[in-house]
Amino acid sequence: MSLTMTDMSVAGAARPPIRGIGLTCRGLVSIYKLEGYDVVALAGVDLDIEPGESVALLGPSGSGKSTLLSVLAGLLRPSAGRATVGELDLAKATEVELHRMRATDVGVVLQGASRNLLPYLSAEQNVRFAQRGVPAERRRDSPPPREILSLVGLTRGRVRLRPSGLAPGERQRLAIAVALANRPGLLLADEPTSQLDLQARDEVIGALESVRRSGTTVVIVTHDPDVGGRMGRTVTIRDGRVGAEGHRGEEFARVARDGSVHLPAEVLDYMPPGTLLRIVPRTDGTAWLVPANGPMPASGHGSVPAPVTDPMAPTSNNQTGISPLWTGPTAGSGAARIDKPIVGDGVHRGRTPAEYFGEGR
Numbered sequence: 001m002s003l004t005m006t007d008m009s010v011a012g013a014a015r016p017p018i019r020g021i022g023l024t025c026r027g028l029v030s031i032y033k034l035e036g037y038d039v040v041a042l043a044g045v046d047l048d049i050e051p052g053e054s055v056a057l058l059g060p061s062g063s064g065k066s067t068l069l070s071v072l073a074g075l076l077r078p079s080a081g082r083a084t085v086g087e088l089d090l091a092k093a094t095e096v097e098l099h100r101m102r103a104t105d106v107g108v109v110l111q112g113a114s115r116n117l118l119p120y121l122s123a124e125q126n127v128r129f130a131q132r133g134v135p136a137e138r139r140r141d142s143p144p145p146r147e148i149l150s151l152v153g154l155t156r157g158r159v160r161l162r163p164s165g166l167a168p169g170e171r172q173r174l175a176i177a178v179a180l181a182n183r184p185g186l187l188l189a190d191e192p193t194s195q196l197d198l199q200a201r202d203e204v205i206g207a208l209e210s211v212r213r214s215g216t217t218v219v220i221v222t223h224d225p226d227v228g229g230r231m232g233r234t235v236t237i238r239d240g241r242v243g244a245e246g247h248r249g250e251e252f253a254r255v256a257r258d259g260s261v262h263l264p265a266e267v268l269d270y271m272p273p274g275t276l277l278r279i280v281p282r283t284d285g286t287a288w289l290v291p292a293n294g295p296m297p298a299s300g301h302g303s304v305p306a307p308v309t310d311p312m313a314p315t316s317n318n319q320t321g322i323s324p325l326w327t328g329p330t331a332g333s334g335a336a337r338i339d340k341p342i343v344g345d346g347v348h349r350g351r352t353p354a355e356y357f358g359e360g361r
């Protein structure tokens with residue numbers, strides 16, 4: 001399927017443009033009560049998503065992705081901290097305000113396409129049914145269901161079929177169309193590409209891209225890093241917090257509000273929790289993390305090593321066998337880049353501690 005600008009302009013004809021809605025989380029905590037126990041699903045999420053962005057929430061199973069989406073959809077109340085969608089504070093909002101938010105500003109696609117659809121209605125009728133929730137003053141802006149279906153690539157005879165007559169990828173795109181029925185500024189979709197073959201997956205990604213170009217902010221949960229890589233930004237949730245972010249295929253660790261940094265799993269393999277680290281700030285605004293029982297940088301105990309401008313190029317520093325582990329700006333953007341390990345001659349040889357910290361170790 002290829003969705004074109006023509007699809008977009010048809011969808012936007014004679015209606016005010018869609019205004020993307022941004023969101024903010026500050027120290028967001030979500031706790032489930034389970035048989036007398038507290039299950040902490042979100043343990044202090046700090047996150048900003050700008051209007052019009054497309055963001056994938058990635059992370060291992062149980063890390064809290066779906067819980068975060070449910071809070072943002074107003075389906076779960078924050079247990080502590082703040083979450084705002086547009087101007088609405090989700091902790092303070094009344095049930096009526098949350099209901100109205102879902103009816104007008106936020107479209108939600110629950111995991112499993114069928115859960116979003118009425119099986120006895122056609123695709124077109126499903127979208128029309130969803131439009132019944134639009135407040136009267138906004139109803140004149142509601143596009144005909146076929147326009148919305150065309151935005152996600154469902155056209156002609158497909159619009160008259162019931163969900164059971166559609167292929168799995170088409171059903172998922174119909175679920176997205178239903179969530180878009182009221183031209184929301186924010187679309188939240190939980191695993192919209194799971195259990196789809198590659199072609200259907202690409203069609204769903206194409207539909208989400210069309211939605212983003214129409215102005216709507218798109219936030220999805222996915223397990224699939226390839227899907228994440230096709231969104232504007234990835235945010236990796238680990239243990240209920242934002243552990244990392246990806247931009248254009250590069251992964252960044254985010255320094256949390258409390259100053260903590262989540263190390264990637266492969267670094268934790270040889271720097272497990274509890275490891276004592278020497279942090280060596282450097283003049284170029286980067287820093288090294290060196291285990292306390294490892295060798296100090298050769299340029300002198302306690303002294304600040306000379307900057308390495310290109311971490312992958314052989315330099316006088318890494319000729320010593322010490323690899324710059326963290327590079328990139330720590331000031332300004334607040335991000336640090338984790339580079340591939342390099343040793344001696346600057347050649348990437350692997351990920352064992354010996355290779356990181358010198359062959360003579």
Ligand SMILES: Nc1ncnc2c1ncn2[C@@H]1O[C@H](COP(=O)(O)OP(=O)(O)OP(=O)(O)O)[C@@H](O)[C@H]1O
Nearest residue numbers: 032034039040041060061062063064065066067068
């Ligand atoms: N209704 C619930 N009651 C109790 N605990 C729950 C409930 N839903 C989720 N949890 C727990 O909260 C934590 C986060 O779950 P969540 O479903 O948000 O993670 P996830 O990253 O979306 O996982 P997955 O990728 O497997 O869907 C997990 O420990 C999970 O067991």
